[in-house]
Structures are given as C-alpha cells and as structure tokens.
Amino acid sequence: MNSFMSINDELVIKQCPDVSKGLGVFTTRNLSKGLRLLAETPLLAYESTFDAMEDIERSFECLSFFNQAGFIRLFAGALDITPFLKKIRRWSEIDVARVPNRLRQIVRFNSVEGQGIGCVLAILSSFLNHSCVPNAFLYWNDTLNAVTIHALRNISKGEEVTISYFQESVYLSAPQRNARLAN
Incomplete structure (x- = not known):
C-alpha cells in the first residue's frame, strides 16, 4: 500500500485495506500510549x-x-x-x-463534535476513521489553539489510527453508537 500523503514522521494517509473505508491515517513506527500524534489548527470551529x-x-x-x-x-x-x-x-x-x-x-462527514472541543473541522484530522474501540482521542488544546490527537494505547507500526466519532459518548453501547451513526 503506497502512501497518499505523509503527515509527519509518525503518520501517513493512505488507502485502507478495506477499500470501502476509503483513506485512513496509519503509523510509520511503533507509538507509545499518551503520545501526541498530531496538533492541527482547524479550518473551522463552532459551538456545535x-x-x-x-x-x-x-x-x-x-x-x-x-x-x-x-x-x-x-x-x-x-x-x-x-x-x-x-x-x-x-x-x-x-x-x-x-x-x-x-x-x-x-x-x-468531516467535523468532530465533543466535550471540550465544540465542533471543529481540520483537514488532516478528517482522515481519521471511526472505531468503536479507538486507539486515539481527539482533544481541543486551548494553549495551542489546535486539535490534538493522542494515543490511548500503544499503537503498532502500520496500524490504522482511529478515534470515536462520538467524543463525548465513548461509553455508549454498540446499538446506541449504531443508531447515532445512522443519523
């Protein structure tokens, strides 16, 4: 799988193995839990x-x-x-x-809304796909005035970096998440 675009030394955007998922963000090396993977100034920021x-x-x-x-x-x-x-x-x-x-x-399809971030749209972060069991978390950093992505656990080289599209509701049940995704 060839890279579509390099984000930084740790991350690239490329086609997902499951082509129905489109493009995704993948690691280029092993990453440690807690590591800030990306800090990006959003194009747009709103309350909702x-x-x-x-x-x-x-x-x-x-x-x-x-x-x-x-x-x-x-x-x-x-x-x-x-x-x-x-x-x-x-x-x-x-x-x-x-x-x-x-x-x-x-x-x-590209903005993320959640506690502490309002609603933001940032180009690189838009390539992060959803997982019900994500390995990263999107957060608003007031000091940097940027969206930051942090590893929730160790992430292996070549693994896709995923977030929950429901930042404020990471403890929803599978049926509740599916109902929200359908909307």
Missing part, C-alpha cells in the same frame, strides 16, 4: 455541528484560496468520488455558489 451547518457558506468564503481548495476536496458522502480522483479539475472552474449542499455534506 448545527452552528457549522447554518454558517458554512459564509465561513467557506472567509477561508484562504489554499484552504478552500483543501476543504472542497474532502469527503462528502458515500456517493462522493472527488477525494479518489487523481486529477481534479482546476479549482477556478468550481462554482462554489452551486455547491452549498456539498459544503454542508463535507461538514457533516
């Missing part, structure tokens, strides 16, 4: 996902050209093929006024 959905068009227009280009390429649902295209049409050809629903879908 609802606030993000209500304000996404205005917020998108306020992003730099570079951040808009990264944002619009994020995953926007099961029928979205954009992240997998090797050659994406020129950014200048994308009429953002015609894609407000795509912006909301990107927020829906």
Whole structure:
C-alpha cells in the first residue's frame, strides 16, 4: 500500500485495506500510549455541528484560496468520488455558489463534535476513521489553539489510527453508537 500523503514522521494517509473505508491515517513506527500524534489548527470551529451547518457558506468564503481548495476536496458522502480522483479539475472552474449542499455534506462527514472541543473541522484530522474501540482521542488544546490527537494505547507500526466519532459518548453501547451513526 503506497502512501497518499505523509503527515509527519509518525503518520501517513493512505488507502485502507478495506477499500470501502476509503483513506485512513496509519503509523510509520511503533507509538507509545499518551503520545501526541498530531496538533492541527482547524479550518473551522463552532459551538456545535448545527452552528457549522447554518454558517458554512459564509465561513467557506472567509477561508484562504489554499484552504478552500483543501476543504472542497474532502469527503462528502458515500456517493462522493472527488477525494479518489487523481486529477481534479482546476479549482477556478468550481462554482462554489452551486455547491452549498456539498459544503454542508463535507461538514457533516468531516467535523468532530465533543466535550471540550465544540465542533471543529481540520483537514488532516478528517482522515481519521471511526472505531468503536479507538486507539486515539481527539482533544481541543486551548494553549495551542489546535486539535490534538493522542494515543490511548500503544499503537503498532502500520496500524490504522482511529478515534470515536462520538467524543463525548465513548461509553455508549454498540446499538446506541449504531443508531447515532445512522443519523
């Protein structure tokens, strides 16, 4: 499996062995429990996902050209093929006024909401997949003004780094998690 993109010395983004999961974040070496794997300034931060959905068009227009280009390429649902295209049409050809629903879908599928973080969307963190038994935790660090990812346990070289999409509800039962994922 080739790397799609290197994040840092410890992490790469690449295709998951289960291709239905798309891209994921994988380790390049053994990592220790408690290690901060990533600190990333979010593109967008809100009090809640609802606030993000209500304000996404205005917020998108306020992003730099570079951040808009990264944002619009994020995953926007099961029928979205954009992240997998090797050659994406020129950014200048994308009429953002015609894609407000795509912006909301990107927020829906890539933002994380939880205690201590509100709702944030950060490009690299967007590639973290969900696990009901995650090996990492996403946290808001006020000092850094950034989203940080920390190892919950030792993570082996080549293992996928996963988080729970329900940061505030890590103790939900499997049926409760499945019901929330269905929404």
